[in-house]
Structures are given as structure tokens and as C-alpha cells.
Amino acid sequence: MNYFLGVDIGTSSVKSLLMDAKGHVVGSAQVGYDIIKSRPEYAEQDMEILWEASRQTIADVVKKYPQEAARIQGISYSGQMHGLVMTDAQGRLIRNAIIWADQRSEDEIHRIYDVVGEDSYRSVALNSLSTGFLISSLMWVKEHEPDNYEKIRHVMFPKDYIRFRMCGEYGTDMTDASSGAIFDTKRRRWAWELIDRLGIDRDIFPECHESCDVVGTVTKECAEMTGLKPGIKIACGGGDTLMQGVGNGIIGPGTLAANIGTACQISGGFNEPLYDEKYRTNTFCHVKEDLWMLMGAHLSGGVALKWLMNEILYMDTFDEMTAMAAEAPAGSEGLVFLPYLSGERTPYNDPGAKGIYFGMTLRHGREHMIRSTMEGIVFGLRTSIEIFKGLGIEYSKIIASGGGARGRLFLEMQADIFDCDIYTNVGNEQAGIGAAITAAVASGEYADYEEACARLVHMKDTVVTPNRENQKYYEEQFAVYRELYGHNKDLFHM
Ligand SMILES: Nc1ncnc2c1ncn2[C@@H]1O[C@H](COP(=O)(O)OP(=O)(O)O)[C@@H](O)[C@H]1O
Numbered sequence: 087m088n089y090f091l092g093v094d095i096g097t098s099s100v101k102s103l104l105m106d107a108k109g110h111v112v113g114s115a116q117v118g119y120d121i122i123k124s125r126p127e128y129a130e131q132d133m134e135i136l137w138e139a140s141r142q143t144i145a146d147v148v149k150k151y152p153q154e155a156a157r158i159q160g161i162s163y164s165g166q167m168h169g170l171v172m173t174d175a176q177g178r179l180i181r182n183a184i185i186w187a188d189q190r191s192e193d194e195i196h197r198i199y200d201v202v203g204e205d206s207y208r209s210v211a212l213n214s215l216s217t218g219f220l221i222s223s224l225m226w227v228k229e230h231e232p233d234n235y236e237k238i239r240h241v242m243f244p245k246d247y248i249r250f251r252m253c254g255e256y257g258t259d260m261t262d263a264s265s266g267a268i269f270d271t272k273r274r275r276w277a278w279e280l281i282d283r284l285g286i287d288r289d290i291f292p293e294c295h296e297s298c299d300v301v302g303t304v305t306k307e308c309a310e311m312t313g314l315k316p317g318i319k320i321a322c323g324g325g326d327t328l329m330q331g332v333g334n335g336i337i338g339p340g341t342l343a344a345n346i347g348t349a350c351q352i353s354g355g356f357n358e359p360l361y362d363e364k365y366r367t368n369t370f371c372h373v374k375e376d377l378w379m380l381m382g383a384h385l386s387g388g389v390a391l392k393w394l395m396n397e398i399l400y401m402d403t404f405d406e407m408t409a410m411a412a413e414a415p416a417g418s419e420g421l422v423f424l425p426y427l428s429g430e431r432t433p434y435n436d437p438g439a440k441g442i443y444f445g446m447t448l449r450h451g452r453e454h455m456i457r458s459t460m461e462g463i464v465f466g467l468r469t470s471i472e473i474f475k476g477l478g479i480e481y482s483k484i485i486a487s488g489g490g491a492r493g494r495l496f497l498e499m500q501a502d503i504f505d506c507d508i509y510t511n512v513g514n515e516q517a518g519i520g521a522a523i524t525a526a527v528a529s530g531e532y533a534d535y536e537e538a539c540a541r542l543v544h545m546k547d548t549v550v551t552p553n554r555e556n557q558k559y560y561e562e563q564f565a566v567y568r569e570l571y572g573h574n575k576d577l578f579h580m
């Protein structure tokens with residue numbers, strides 16, 4: 087049987103998984119890393135550390151499953167989106183990557199709008215600019231680190247750098263390129279006219295491919311470092327929200343994905359570039375030329391729970407936390423959490439927004455704090471669902487994924503708060519599976535994504551359905567949640 091390798095370069099860790107041609111995950115390996123925050127508004131990662139973590143996970147999988155690894159036919163990638171990686175003429179990293187969670191570039195966003203005009207920018211990109219997007223960060227480097235800016239020969243996204251280290255070729259794919267936000271999203275090409283007006287050299291933007299395009303093969307050097315056979319086909323891959331869509335079989339309308347990773351998102355696939363006229367959501371290219379994604383993006387997803395565990399409550403595991411949260415009732419007895427720990431993108435696009443625990447009393451304990459944190463994350467996603475509904479988007483089911491789909495309580499909250507049946511897939515690494523499926527299509531094992539997803543995506547039998555009793559409490563709490571930003575907006579910026 088043939089095998090395929092998916093490498094998922096997340097924000098907290100990289101996970102490599104080996105999938106067989108029938109869609110079974112044979113094995114996987116994971117190595118974690120941190121976000122570097124040298125200032126509160128900064129979020130950076132050293133791509134050398136991410137490459138070493140990727141190399142390590144691949145080498146681990148190859149070592150553990152030598153026979154299967156010898157029959158790998160293709161490799162592809164899922165990656166944290168939006169962030170800026172810069173290399174010089176020799177292919178060396180110029181500085182740390184400025185990743186999607188970074189909040190330093192608000193001034194540059196205003197400057198970009200001043201130069202190109204906010205309306206003409208939006209009509210091409212179909213998005214609003216946010217901090218942490220490649221173009222916002224690049225303009226920051228141009229302004230604040232001219233020496234580094236001068237050295238730039240190539241810009242790319244995090245997964246593109248890992249792929250470059252494996253096949254020696256520069257390039258990116260449409261999903262990530264559109265998420266860098268200097269992209270003509272309808273026409274699937276860089277927004278050259280805007281790039282010219284911003285005075286950026288066109289040559290630093292790499293060629294854009296569709297996710298399934300084969301862009302190189304495993305080099306001899308990479309083979310020596312990982313144990314992979316040289317010459318294995320390498321496909322371009324895509325952004326993690328899109329790859330997680332593929333891993334969930336969502337490559338067309340009718341089903342939404344709810345992902346709780348470090349960040350969290352609601353997303354769906356559409357055969358036209360649907361966008362919100364108020365630009366509260368993001369519209370990016372999806373994995374094939376006739377597909378686009380609409381996404382509501384929330385910057386603090388699972389990271390809020392991780393922060394509570396590590397920095398506040400000093401607890402050990404997410405399972406321990408969710409078990410404790412289950413001791414508090416739905417609605418956390420009036421405690422409401424606004425999870426804007428790193429600002430927020432949908433719906434306010436405000437990097438200065440802050441987190442709040444609202445309604446705290448002597449009655450509340452750790453169980454309420456944990457539960458309200460989880461509820462706040464899911465309320466954030468509900469905000470996006472409300473926008474989707476307002477755009478007339480119809481869906482019959484929601485598939486949950488990411489680390490947040492691992493615990494039953496998070497799934498129950500999603501069913502209750504979204505008022506929808508929640509499905510999950512077999513295995514829990516949809517972004518990595520999406521990458522492996524991409525490798526399978528790219529290497530010719532399957533004709534296209536439709537055939538591959540029909541054959542390879544396996545849904546669990548258990549469906550989590552809404553609990554009407556809980557819904558009453560959640561609706562009350564959601565009404566409070568929706569008021570919190572508006573009442574505190576000015577205070578956030580003092
Ligand atoms: N057993 C669990 N129960 C509830 N939440 C969990 C569990 N395991 C992980 N999570 C959540 O998932 C997050 C990590 O998600 P993951 O998809 O692995 O992140 P990323 O892809 O961004 O690296 C954690 O921060 C945590 O909030």
C-alpha cells in the first residue's frame with residue numbers, strides 16, 4: 087500500500103502524520119515550541135526552531151515505521167497562516183518570523199490605507215487589514231528595520247520555509263498567499279498594482295501555486311537529515327484552516343468547520359468568493375481554483391485555556407481542567423469571559439481589545455473560571471456563526487476539530503451554543519490529515535479532492551446534540567457577552 091506524509095506546522099507545535107492510501111493514520115509525532123514575546127504586543131517565532139521540530143517529527147515517524155515510510159509517495163503541509171518569514175539572497179533567515187498573533191503593526195495599516203485607499207484595498211483583497219498579516223508586518227519591517235528590509239530576497243509564510251528546507255524551492259500557495267492580504271483574492275494572484283503603490287519590489291513575492299501542485303522533491307540533504315527517501319514528491323500545501331477543512335471533507339458549501347487550536351475559527355468552503363460587506367470576516371482562496379473560504383477568526387482560542395492553566399491556576403492537563411469545569415453549571419453562574427487576550431479579529435478587528443472576566447462574585451471558584459473561559463471561546467465562534475447566518479449561508483452540520491475537539495465538554499458547549507449537531511472525525515488531527523490528503527491527490531493516488539475526501543475522511547458515529555436546558559443559560563450569557571466589547575471599547579484603548 088502507498089503512504090503519504092502530512093506535516094502540520096501549528097502555532098504551539100508541529101505534528102507529522104503518516105497516512106495510508108485508505109485514510110488510516112498509521113502513526114504521528116509532535117514537538118512543541120513557544121511564541122517569543124519580547125514585548126507584550128509582539129509575537130515571533132524562530133523558524134530554525136520550527137524547522138528542527140519539523141525535522142525531528144519526520145525523523146521520528148520514519149524511524150518508528152520504516153517499512154511504511156519507505157513507501158511514502160508524497161508529502162504536503164498545513165501551516166499557521168498570515169505570518170511573515172524573510173530570507174536573504176543566500177536563503178538565510180533574516181530575523182524571527184513575525185507571526186499571525188503579532189499586534190505591532192496598527193500604524194502601518196493606517197499608512198497602507200492612506201497610500202492605496204481603504205475602499206480600493208478592500209475591493210481587491212476582499213478583506214480588512216489586520217495586524218499579524220504578512221503585508222502589515224512587512225511594512226513594519228520597512229519602517230522600523232530598514233537594514234533587515236534591504237536584505238530581503240524572498241518573503242514567505244511559515245510552512246513555505248519548512249517546505250523550502252525540504253525541497254530547496256521557493257514558493258507559496260493561494261490559501262496562504264491570500265491570507266497575507268496583499269492579494270487579488272478573486273483573480274488568485276498577487277495584488278501587483280497595490281504592491282507597486284506601496285513601493286515594494288515585486289520580485290520578493292514568490293510564485294503562487296494551488297495546494298496540490300507538486301513543487302519539488304525531497305533533496306539528498308533533507309533525506310540525510312530525516313531518513314526520508316530522496317526524490318519523494320512534495321506538494322505545496324496550504325493554510326491550516328483550509329487544510330483542516332480538507333481533513334474534515336469540507337470542500338464545498340453545506341457544512342461548517344469549528345476549529346479550536348491556539349486561535350479558533352468558523353469556516354466554510356464556497357464556489358464563489360463570498361465576503362461580508364462590513365469586512366468583519368476573512369475571505370481567502372481555498373485549496374482549488376474554483377473554491378474560496380469564508381472565515382470568522384478569533385485570536386484567542388485554546389490559548390486562553392492554556393494561559394489559564396499555566397499562568398493563573400497552575401494546573402497540569404486540559405483533561406484535569408475540563409473535568410473541573412464540568413462541576414460548574416452551564417453559564418458558569420453568571421461569570422462571562424471575553425477572550426480578547428491578544429486583541430480580536432472577527433468581528434471588531436481591534437488589536438487593542440483586552441480580556442475580561444465579568445460578573446465575578448465570592449460564589450465563583452476555579453471550576454467557574456475554567457468553564458467560563460471555555461464558554462467565552464465558544465461564544466466568540468458563535469459571533470461568527472451569526473455573521474454567516476446574516477449573509478444567508480445555510481449549513482446542516484458543524485464539524486469540530488483542533489485540540490478543542492478532544493474533550494467532550496467543549497463539544498457539548500458547541501452543540502448548545504451553536505444550536506447545531508456537532509460532528510467529529512476519526513483521529514483528531516484534521517489539518518495534518520488534510521495535508522496528507524493533499525499529498526495523496528498531488529501524487530496521483532486520487533484524481534481530485536472530491537474523490538480523495540469521499541474515500542479518506544471518516545466521521546465518528548457519535549454526534550453531539552444540543553441540550554435544550556443548557557441553551558437557556560447560554561442564551562442569557564451570550565447576550566451579556568455581546569455587550570461587553572461595546573461598553574469597554576474606549577477603556578481598552580486608554
Ligand atoms: N483534552 C482537551 N480538552 C479540551 N481542550 C483541549 C484538550 N487538548 C487540547 N485542548 C485545547 O487545544 C489547544 C491546542 O490545540 P491545537 O489544535 O493542538 O493547537 P495548534 O494547532 O494551534 O498548535 C490547547 O491550547 C487547548 O486549549
Ligand SMILES: O=C(CO)[C@@H](O)[C@H](O)COP(=O)(O)O
Nearest residue numbers: 097166167186347348349383
Ligand atoms: O490565524 C489563523 C487564521 O486566521 C490561524 O489559521 C492561524 O494559522 C493559527 O492557527 P492555530 O495554530 O491556532 O490552529
